[in-house]
Amino acid sequence: MSTQFTRVPHPSPLPADRRAEILADPGFGRFFTDHMVTIRWSVEKGWHDATVGPYGPLSFDPASMVLHYGQEIFEGLKAYKQPDGSIACFRPEANAARFRGSAARLAMAELPDDLFLDAITELLTADREWAPPAGGEESLYLRPFMIATEVGLGVRPASEYLFVLIASPAGPYFAGGVKPVDVWLATDYTRSSLGGTGTAKCGGNYAASLLPQAQGTAHGCAQVAYLDAEERKWIEEMGSNNLFFVYGSDDQTEVVTPTLSGSILAGITRDSLLLLAKEIGCQVTERRVSGQEWLENGANGTLTEVFGCGTAAVITPIGKVKHHGGETSIGGNEPGPVTLRLRKLLTDIQRGDAPDTHSWMRTVVPA
Incomplete structure (x- = not known):
């Protein structure tokens, strides 16, 4: 009833x-x-x-x-x-x-x-x-x-x-829209730990992010990426976004996202993009990604794109990751083709400009 x-x-x-x-x-x-x-x-x-x-x-x-x-x-x-x-x-x-x-x-x-x-x-x-x-x-x-x-x-x-x-x-969550943003890699603070509230969407998680966010802002960054609390080694997520890493190109493209470890929020946009990436022919992998991998592979060019995703920001390309030891640019600090293609696929479905083959859109108010 x-x-x-x-x-x-x-x-x-x-x-x-x-x-x-x-x-x-x-x-x-x-x-x-x-x-x-x-x-x-x-x-x-x-x-x-x-x-x-x-x-x-x-x-x-x-x-x-x-x-x-x-x-x-x-x-x-x-x-x-x-x-x-x-x-x-x-x-x-x-x-x-x-x-x-x-x-x-x-x-x-x-x-x-x-x-x-x-x-x-x-x-x-x-x-x-x-x-x-x-x-x-x-x-x-x-x-x-x-x-x-x-x-x-x-x-x-x-x-x-x-x-x-x-x-x-x-409107757009970040003022630049699809312009790549810089991200601060936090090493002094963590977002959550196993057994904590990282899988819940509660205000305390966001309150705890405000100090490291201020640290990132001081370095010209729009967001903060966090490492795991146990080893301080593995990338988890950003303050309000899940993260994706793109390797290769064309039919050899691999899209990687950190596996849900028990301290990462299960993003609905994240889940949707995993499916869309498979549909456009990408190899999709959920695994642990270290901060060192991000820095090294960004520097040597094998990591071609990085983007964040979430309800508010949808998909936001990341052009540069900064940290206490320096900074690393990814993909020439320009939004990559996989990032842009996935963003268009998703937003076209949301706006009714593409077929909703997964029944993701729920009509709430009829025409």
Whole structure:
């Protein structure tokens, strides 16, 4: 039986002309749509009070447990206006499943997949005019998150949670679009460890990345790549992206990505690209990749391309890796042909410009 949502229209939605100005140059995470979804959970009632209402501040007690013990998880996914005027999401079922996995790791209530998907439908139906026009680089970025709202200072899983879904029109995550970015190879800090929360999408993982990110920024880098916590040798992922390495060319092309080690987030874009790379004839390998391999093979030219991938950035070429000992350029600091081809294949499917042979796109709002 599906959950009934209470619908509360915004009393003063943003005027159409101002909304059009925002959609023309949205940036990333700067503007938000008129509505949001909230759903509460308690031990006594389970999931209840599902509401789509005006976007606005949340109010909670200073002793809410999220503020003290960090029970917080989130997801990120995108909705795209299709050529026929409908709005479709890219693989939202996978996000729903990963959200449940993150909740389980942080001992939080698990939101059922159908309720996760219903929340998306409710929000996009209310704010369909916020979806950028079809055919461009822009999309509507969706941010579901959940926090512990029980009041108390006892160290234990909370007995009350709040799920929220907000949406933000989004342009390119990196200002340069498909221009290669520089990456800092962190040796002082790690992202996660075996048995930790690396496989969960929780705020604490990102908070821990802010100091090394500042270190990378000081060296002119847009992102940070991390080594494993045990040996400080093996590449894991970047702060918000999985990593891919390309060897060879033409029919001898090998696409390599670090294997999911138990401390790496299982990226949905990553999973999609593994399949697309096979379909264009690449040899696809999931294995351990050392930082030294990246530096040496980048320097001698056997490593021809490196790119990061994730929901927000889609696919971003990496032109240079910097570290305390120097720097190494890859592929002449230009986006490589495999990177560009995979990016086009993926974005064409997302925008409805290519056949969706894998049923990745879920129509949420009909034309």
